[in-house]
Amino acid sequence: MEHGKKETKRVLITFDIDGTLIRSTGPTSNHLHRQAFSHALLQVFGIDGTIDVIQHHGSTDPAILVNTLIHYGIPSKVATEKLSDLKSKMIEFAKGHAKDIGEGLEVLPGVESLLQTLSSRDAIVIGLVTGNLEENAWMKMEGLGIEKYFSVPHIGGFGSDHIDRGHLVKIAAERAEKLFPGKFDLRVHVGDAPNDIRAAEFGGALAIGVCTGIFGKEELDQASTEGAVVLKNLSDCESFLNLLGL
Structure with missing residues (x-):
């Protein structure tokens, strides 16, 4: 051949x-991924927030979580110590809304x-x-x-x-x-x-x-x-x- x-x-x-x-x-741009971040911030730190407060293109999800929390006043060390919980909450949320994964x-x-x-x-x-x-x-x-x-x-x-x-x-x-x-x-x-x-x-x-x-x-x-x-x-x-x- x-x-x-x-x-x-x-x-x-x-x-x-x-x-x-x-x-x-569209208006629901990357909807589920963004919601998963917000869910994790709320569940672990009680912060009603969004990742849109920081520049996050080309970053990793853990870095985005830490930098967003720093923006909201959480010390880097405290945010980093809670990364495992934060990541678990993101996955939990995505799995619970898997049917919407392609939205936006x-x-x-x-x-x-x-x-x-x-x-x-x-x-x-x-x-x-x-x-x-x-x-x-x-x-x-x-x-x-x-x-x-x-x-x-x-x-x-x-x-x-x-x-x-x-x-x-x-x-x-x-x-x-x-x-x-x-x-x-x-x-x-x-x-x-x-x-x-x-x-x-x-x-x-x-x-x-x-x-x-x-x-x-x-x-x-x-x-x-x-x-x-x-x-x-x-x-x-x-x-x-x-x-x-x-």
Whole structure:
């Protein structure tokens, strides 16, 4: 087969979620995720608050929780000590409202087609690296109909694993190497925020930025010290595969 040799190149690709695979839309923008934060703040600290009081794009859920609580006057140490309870309350809320998980969210153009193409290749392992908590991340993927394209068993690095996004790319790679034994010839992380670019490079992966979130090409380029590739979006499947040498 003509493509046989190319197919032996083993690639691990991880995707960020919000702003990369999906976007928030309309008046109920990312409704359930935002509500889950507010529920946790109320249940654990009695604070009737919202994450919209801080800049949270490209952050992890635990960091968002801590920074929001600091805004509301809770000391960082106290907020950090309660992270386990806060995360549990977020997951509990999301599970209780799972039928609404896709409200105010939509899959970005080209994403489903790209995931479908990647998932059809045996030598490619597809996972997530996201600031979302793990259970909530997969609920989003399922609710939007794209979970089926990710490698099984599911792998990734999540906000439930570490407060710092930089470590999540490494965590995802370690999990992939255990569950899909053998060396990966290339590791790639795709995201829409400068923090995604920095995390990819910190974690030893090729950084691919996409301008489908709130950041432009210049901001994504500036975040890179190792020549990240920045794309307008994920609509051109062929170009994406060429980037990976596939």
